[in-house]
Amino acid sequence: MIRRFVLAVILSYSCSVSGQEYDKNWIVGYAERYDSSKVFQGHTLLTFNNKLQVKFLDVSIPLCDLWVTNGSISDEEGNLLFFTDGHRVYGKHFDLCFNGDSINPGELWENFNGFGYPEQNGALFLPFPGRRDEYVLFHKGVTYDKPIPGREDNIYCNIFYYSVLVDNERDNGEMRRKNVPLLKSYINDSEMAACKHGNGRDYWIVIKTMGTREYYFYLLDSSGVRLSHTQVIGTAKTKNDWNGNSVFSRDGSKFARVLPEDGLEIFDFDRCKGQFSNPRHADFPDAKLLVSSVAFSGSGRFVYVSSINKIWQYDLEAVDVGASEVVILSRDTFTSPLDHELYNKGYFQMRLAPDNMIYVVFFGGNHFMTRIRQPDNKGIACKAVNYDIILPAWMGGSLPLYPNFRLGVLQGSACDNTNSVVEVPYDENKRYNALSVFAISGELIGDYKNKTIQELRSETSLIPGLYFVRISHHGFKTKTFKLIF
Numbered sequence: 001m002i003r004r005f006v007l008a009v010i011l012s013y014s015c016s017v018s019g020q021e022y023d024k025n026w027i028v029g030y031a032e033r034y035d036s037s038k039v040f041q042g043h044t045l046l047t048f049n050n051k052l053q054v055k056f057l058d059v060s061i062p063l064c065d066l067w068v069t070n071g072s073i074s075d076e077e078g079n080l081l082f083f084t085d086g087h088r089v090y091g092k093h094f095d096l097c098f099n100g101d102s103i104n105p106g107e108l109w110e111n112f113n114g115f116g117y118p119e120q121n122g123a124l125f126l127p128f129p130g131r132r133d134e135y136v137l138f139h140k141g142v143t144y145d146k147p148i149p150g151r152e153d154n155i156y157c158n159i160f161y162y163s164v165l166v167d168n169e170r171d172n173g174e175m176r177r178k179n180v181p182l183l184k185s186y187i188n189d190s191e192m193a194a195c196k197h198g199n200g201r202d203y204w205i206v207i208k209t210m211g212t213r214e215y216y217f218y219l220l221d222s223s224g225v226r227l228s229h230t231q232v233i234g235t236a237k238t239k240n241d242w243n244g245n246s247v248f249s250r251d252g253s254k255f256a257r258v259l260p261e262d263g264l265e266i267f268d269f270d271r272c273k274g275q276f277s278n279p280r281h282a283d284f285p286d287a288k289l290l291v292s293s294v295a296f297s298g299s300g301r302f303v304y305v306s307s308i309n310k311i312w313q314y315d316l317e318a319v320d321v322g323a324s325e326v327v328i329l330s331r332d333t334f335t336s337p338l339d340h341e342l343y344n345k346g347y348f349q350m351r352l353a354p355d356n357m358i359y360v361v362f363f364g365g366n367h368f369m370t371r372i373r374q375p376d377n378k379g380i381a382c383k384a385v386n387y388d389i390i391l392p393a394w395m396g397g398s399l400p401l402y403p404n405f406r407l408g409v410l411q412g413s414a415c416d417n418t419n420s421v422v423e424v425p426y427d428e429n430k431r432y433n434a435l436s437v438f439a440i441s442g443e444l445i446g447d448y449k450n451k452t453i454q455e456l457r458s459e460t461s462l463i464p465g466l467y468f469v470r471i472s473h474h475g476f477k478t479k480t481f482k483l484i485f
Contacts, residue, residue, distance in 0.1 A: 020405035021078030022127060023354055024048050027057075028361075028395035030065050040338070040367050042393040045080075048354040056392035061094045063087065067116025067396035071123030073135055081167050082125060082135065083400075086117025089137065089165065091172030098174040103163060104141040105179060108155070116396060118142060119157060120190040120349070121245050124401045129201050130222030130436050130470065132444050133167040134176075138194075138205055138218075140187060148186075150211065150239040157187045160207060160216075162225050182218065182225065186210040191246040191257055192401065197221075198252075198271035198416070200409035204228075208246070208257070211239035217274045222436060223472045233276050237261045243291045249300035250352065250404045254316070256296065256303055260289035264305055266316065272415040282322035285312055295350040295358050297375035302382070304328075304358060304372065308346035311360065311372075311384060329370070329384040338367065338390065348397040359389075361399055367391040428453040438468040 029043035043057040043064070069086030080092050087109060089100035102109065104117060112118055119142050128134035141159040148156075160183040164176045188208040195204045202221040208214070213236045219228040238261035246257035248269065255267045255276060263284045267276035284292060286307035293306045303314045303321075311329040318324035333344045345362035347370070352358050358372035371388040374381065409416050431452050437445040445467065448456060453469070 020076055021354075022073050022076060022125075022405045023400075023402040024074045024078035025072060025080040026353075026400050027072055027080075027083050028066055028070065028391070028398065029057075029393045030067070030365075030396065040392075040394045044391045044393045044395065047078075052353075052355060052389075054389065054391065057094065059094050061090060062096070063114045064090060065114060065116035065396070066398055067118075068398050069117040069119045069122040069139075070398035070400050071125050071137065071139070072400045073125035073127070075133075075167065076127070082137070082165055082173055084123050084125075084137065084139070086119055086122055086139065087113060089163070089175055092167075093172050095172055097165065097172045098170045099178060100165075100173075100175050103137075103139055103179055104161070106141060106143050108142050108144070116398075118155070120242060120398070121192050121401050122157075124192055124194055124205070126194060126203050126205075126220060126403070127405075128164070128222075129203070129220065130444065131447060135165045135167070136220060136225065137163045137165060138182075138192065139163065140189075140192065140207075142189070148239060152240050156210070157189045159184050160187055182227070183207070183216060189242040190244045190259070191241070193246045193248055193255065194403040195248040195252045195255075195269065195271060196403060196405075196407040197274075198410035198413050200407070203403065204271070204274045206246070206255070210241055212236050215276070219274070222470065223434065228274055231276060233267065234265050234279050235262050235281060245293050245349065247294055247296060247352075248403065249296040250298055250407070251300055252404065252407055252410070254296070254300055256294045258284070258292045258294040258305055260284045260286070260292050260307070264294065264303070264314070266303065266321065271410050272413050280321055282314065282325065285325060286310060291346065291348055291363060293348065293350040293360075295352050295375075297358070297382075298352065298356040299376045302375060302378070304350060304375065306347040306350055306360065308348075308363060311347060311350075313379065313382060315378065326379055328372070328380055328382055329386060332386055334368070334387045336367065336390070343368075343387075349399050351399045351402075359399065361395065361397050363397050365394050365396060367394050432471045434472040436470040438470070 026046040045055045047053040064085050066085050072083035074080050083090050089097050091097035119140050122140040124138045126136050139161050140157045142157045145156050147154045161179050163178045167173050188210050191208050193206050205218040207216050213232045215231050217228045244259035248255050252271045255269045258264045264282040266280045268278040291308040295304045305312045309331045312325050313328045315324035335342050345366050348363040350360045358375045360370035368387045369389040370386050373383040429452050435448045
């Protein structure tokens with residue numbers, strides 16, 4: 001029997017969602033070189049509470065070297081769950097999760113085992129929408145191949161994977177699916193970024209191909225991961241793409257990428273359609289063309305670009321973005337209070353953190369970080385400070401990669417269904433691939449596979465009342481409606 005209701009669609013997402021503390025814990029440091037008798041050996045945990053907490057992890061994490069690839073995720077309350085160095089996945093007790101060995105298999109895995117996987121921005125954890133305690137790890141694999149004209153080495157990122165993890169009764173979590181290929185092609189080495197969909201629930205994952213203007217847009221929703229579409233836009237001058245990155249602004253309206261040869265590119269982004277528009281470009285300001293990174297300020301007004309020697313600020317409200325360029329920090333020497341050695345390290349990666357500061361790490365082994373303390377202030381008022389944080393252990397210049405998990409629905413847009421009223425037909429006796437039941441508060445009650453609505457009514461022990469039910473099935477888009485049990 002087909003029933004048709006005029007109903008309000010699920011879940012009241014606001015512009016900013018609270019309780020999404022998935023990015024609260026960052027881990028940096030070396031593992032194989034860990035020796036408790038020596039200073040500066042091991043891992044450091046950075047926890048973003050009301051005030052940054054920096055803690056030495058007095059535990060040996062087997063074979064974990066967060067040298068270049070670095071990814072981690074916490075639960076929505078901010079409790080550390082999983083992290084990876086590109087070789088293995090570890091759990092909350094700092095040991096391998098079940099089945100967490102050998103991601104990104106191949107010759108590079110063997111050659112770099114115990115010394116960090118050589119793929120910058122190569123791991124990204126996301127919560128699985130609509131699935132309690134499940135998480136998806138996107139990761140990029142690199143291999144040796146024949147030299148390509150215009151490329152300076154023969155190591156290529158040429159496979160894009162995903163894996164599924166669950167925080168379950170196993171004490172350290174479990175990897176349910178591993179090394180599932182999404183794309184086999186020449187992929188940009190240093191660029192991978194994610195943004196909340198305009199519905200405030202799902203995620204866009206964007207990667208770029210090597211040496212071309214083509215972008216792949218993957219969509220993660222409650223049904224899984226799939227390629228949504230591709231888009232050709234912007235600049236592609238080089239195949240040497242290992243020293244850059246890409247990032248979305250915190251509100252999801254803009255996207256920026258940088259490579260020394262390509263320069264700085266900025267696009268507008270449509271979170272509902274997953275499309276770039278309005279490309280803007282500025283040449284890379286350092287003629288040495290060695291290392292680059294990009295980060296937005298919290299408001300999205302300012303973009304920061306680093307080379308190995310300097311950090312620049314750009315004002316996106318300026319008529320000419322390139323002309324707004326100003327140096328806000330330069331590389332200098334520093335005597336460490338821990339080992340009393342003189343350092344002169346070059347800048348490497350930048351990240352906007354939950355505390356609204358931009359953290360800058362250095363190229364190669366070191367035990368400190370630079371910070372931009374007030375990145376929403378113009379010019380030197382942003383208060384950029386070299387060597388602002390002294391770490392208790394060495395790190396290799398990598399930081400975990402995150403979207404803005406707190407971003408909510410894009411209100412007033414085509415995908416804003418928080419207050420809309422729609423007709424949703426469903427068949428009580430039709431067998432659906434997936435059904436999810438939510439309390440009116442939005443809390444997930446349960447996920448069910450291959451059931452009818454009638455079976456759901458008879459087999460579940462729900463307290464009588466009003467619930468949201470989301471149905472997914474091959475051949476039509478996911479639908480959500482209210483249902484009385």
